Amino acid sequence: MLAVESIVDLRREIALLRRQGKRIAFVPTMGNLHAGHLKLAQIARQHADAVVASIYVNPLQFGPKEDLAAYPRTPEQDKKGLEAEKTDILFMPTDAEMYPRGLDVMTKVEVPALGDILCGQFRPGHFRGVTTVVNRLFNLVQPDVAVFGKKDYQQLMLIKLMVADLGLPIEIVGVDTVREADGLAMSSRNNYLSPAERQTAPKLYATLGRLRDRILKEGAVRPGMEADTARELETAGFRPDYISIRRAADLAEAGPQDKALVILAAAWLGRTRLIDNLEVSVQI
Numbered sequence: 001m002l003a004v005e006s007i008v009d010l011r012r013e014i015a016l017l018r019r020q021g022k023r024i025a026f027v028p029t030m031g032n033l034h035a036g037h038l039k040l041a042q043i044a045r046q047h048a049d050a051v052v053a054s055i056y057v058n059p060l061q062f063g064p065k066e067d068l069a070a071y072p073r074t075p076e077q078d079k080k081g082l083e084a085e086k087t088d089i090l091f092m093p094t095d096a097e098m099y100p101r102g103l104d105v106m107t108k109v110e111v112p113a114l115g116d117i118l119c120g121q122f123r124p125g126h127f128r129g130v131t132t133v134v135n136r137l138f139n140l141v142q143p144d145v146a147v148f149g150k151k152d153y154q155q156l157m158l159i160k161l162m163v164a165d166l167g168l169p170i171e172i173v174g175v176d177t178v179r180e181a182d183g184l185a186m187s188s189r190n191n192y193l194s195p196a197e198r199q200t201a202p203k204l205y206a207t208l209g210r211l212r213d214r215i216l217k218e219g220a221v222r223p224g225m226e227a228d229t230a231r232e233l234e235t236a237g238f239r240p241d242y243i244s245i246r247r248a249a250d251l252a253e254a255g256p257q258d259k260a261l262v263i264l265a266a267a268w269l270g271r272t273r274l275i276d277n278l279e280v281s282v283q284i
């Protein structure tokens, strides 16, 4: 695996792969890689001849009171993991390379409406930061296919919309969430949990599972289900930002007539914000 920091070096290596006629898959990450990220690299390999990954902790997607400075950075361990997955190129740009004119004045890419609900409502500007950096990375890497985790369900949908809106010739592949043995979705932010919080954390997924079972039992989404689940989470020790049953296709609020659903949740445990989701298919 070749690790490069500059755009000049990245472009030279990408051009080399192109001259060899290789199809390129791209896995953007913020590092501190766990088994979920490595699965993205594995799936990327199934879709292409060469895999490019990036590690960049993007300041533009962190709010002023969020954990940018504390975000875990483990580059040496990450390199080993990506190498083991036979990644061809690792792009690790600096801030100056990604935002040479400065964060405030660089062009931004925004997907309105879908970017303003759910996590977008609680983290203003977050998704604008995500779509801006992903669009820039796409332009630098110019992949045929890019791979994202379904754990960030709303992010995945926004990137699909951005790609369609901007006419980018990139196939977007979503990969199922990788979980710990107790059900907790893998996330770099799980490192922030205290031992007691780590014991509680799997209850987020378990609670979503109970809501799914209730929807399936009743055969439809009913008023009050989300509020009941929010209360369950509070009783377990979480402070929910939201718990919401949405249409899987467009994340609009789901009603009794909708069958392809996704339950999305964001909830705090102490100072750690966890997100998770669960797709539900109601049989007719």
Ligand code: PAF
Pocket (backbone or CB within 6 Å): 028, 029, 030, 056, 058, 061, 130, 133, 134, 152, 155
């Ligand atoms: O999902 C992430 O790790 C980040 O949001 C991404 C897509 C790498 C953009 O910084």
